[in-house]
Amino acid sequence: MTDRVPVLQIGDVLLVSIQVDLEDRTVLDLQDDLSKRIVDTGARGVVIDISALEIVDSFVGRMLATVAAISRVLGAETVVVGMRPAVAITLVELGLTLGGVRTALNLEAGLAALRRAVHTERPDRA
Amino acid sequence: MTEDRGAQRLVELLADHEDDFVTQWVATVGESLSGRLSNAELERELRDLYAALRSGLASGALASREDGFAEIRSLLVELSRNRARQGFTPTETAISVFALKQVLEPSLTGSAKDIRAYLQLSRLLDELGLLTAEAYARTREEIISSQADQLLELSTPVVKLWDGVVAVPLVGTLDSARTQVVMERLLQALIDYNSTQAIIDITGVPAVDTQVAQHLLKTVVAARMMGADCVISGIRPQIAQTIVALGIEFGDIPTKGTLADALRHALDTIERDKRLAENRGSLL
Known part of the structure; x- marks a missing residue:
């Protein structure tokens, strides 16, 4: 049985803190869980904390982009927080730019970025 | 014998x-x-x-x-x-x-x-x-x-310029080895100083060719992935002409003539972000 990544709800925000090494199975489970939770809770924002992640491969890089895209389709903004320098360098060397994924230094900055995104978007939707 | x-x-x-x-x-x-x-x-x-x-x-x-x-x-x-x-x-x-x-x-x-x-x-x-x-x-x-080795150590300082703003004044030619060092130092500094704005000043870089531009872009992309914005400053008129002549595209990366302009841009961005993110009661 593989570890599942917990999805925590805080108000309008879902917090996904990745604390385990990501296997392909875990990643797919996470996508399932997260999209279900967004629909169930009507969350407006998703924060993915990867500060504990030391090793990434292109699959994880693509996962982040996919999760962001899924959330956007479901009406939630995604922000990836706490990326380590080594991880950023690896992703750049892999040629992944995570274009379209919002990023922030830490959880606090991530929530601020979400607020920004939601507030700037609201007039468009009205 | x-x-x-x-x-x-x-x-x-x-x-x-x-x-x-x-x-x-x-x-x-x-x-x-x-x-x-x-x-x-x-x-x-x-x-x-x-x-x-x-x-x-x-x-x-x-x-x-x-x-x-x-x-x-x-x-x-x-x-x-x-x-x-x-x-x-x-x-x-x-x-x-x-x-x-x-x-x-x-x-x-x-x-x-x-x-x-x-x-x-x-x-x-x-x-x-x-x-x-x-x-x-x-x-x-x-x-x-x-x-x-000493030169590599000396020539890549990352300085905190303002609350939330770090700067790397680059001096000398930018090759792969130096880009690596600059990138590592800059990204670490972003975390250490909790900075959302980074300024890469290339006043001291004698020439910018496609290779150097490629290295700069890599650094900017890495900083962005960590959640910081980058401004490239110190582009001399000569360099600006070379960049255009070579057809180098910096995309949506803001570029400024002087470090002062870049700092003003960074501070403006911080101010704007703060205003936009103002807490209106709930978490979002």
Whole structure:
């Protein structure tokens, strides 16, 4: 049985803190869980904390982009927080730019970025 | 057999005139170094060499590679290293060895045995002289590589410019190795100073070509992935022309002429972000 990544709800925000090494199975489970939770809770924002992640491969890089895209389709903004320098360098060397994924230094900055995104978007939707 | 006799004769010769030879040797070498090394120090060095040479020859060895000359080899390498650090030329160092031939010349009788002995010694000293040149080159290379490392350390400081703003003033050409260092330092600084804005100042970069631009872009993308915005500043008119002529695209990365402009841009962005993110009661 593989570890599942917990999805925590805080108000309008879902917090996904990745604390385990990501296997392909875990990643797919996470996508399932997260999209279900967004629909169930009507969350407006998703924060993915990867500060504990030391090793990434292109699959994880693509996962982040996919999760962001899924959330956007479901009406939630995604922000990836706490990326380590080594991880950023690896992703750049892999040629992944995570274009379209919002990023922030830490959880606090991530929530601020979400607020920004939601507030700037609201007039468009009205 | 003949070789043995040559060595024998050399040992005798060197033993008989030890003090004479060393004094003359010191005088000759001292002259070539034109007083940049004290005579006492020179005499100590050369006396050590002389002793090592004698004991090497006494062991019956004649080629510099043989075990008997291990001592003189290490002495010479040490001497050559010191000379290299003190700024002597390789010629001056090698002459220190070759001068012994000159010193020996007057005491030769001209007999066949003496000539053979002298040639023998001459060959040996040639090899030892080359050894010093080799050690000299190696030392210089070590010095150069350690200086390159120091330069890498020195030339990539990341400074905190304002609350939430860090800057990297780049000086010198940007190659892959330096980009790597700059990237690592900058990304670490973003975390250390909790900065959302990074300024890369290229005032000190002499030329920007596609390769340098590629390195800059990589750094910016990495910083963005961590959640910080980057501004490139210090683009001189000349560089701006080159960038356009080469068709380099910086995309949506803001570029500014001066560091001051970049700082203003960064502060404006921080201010705007803060306003937009103002908490309106709920979490979002």
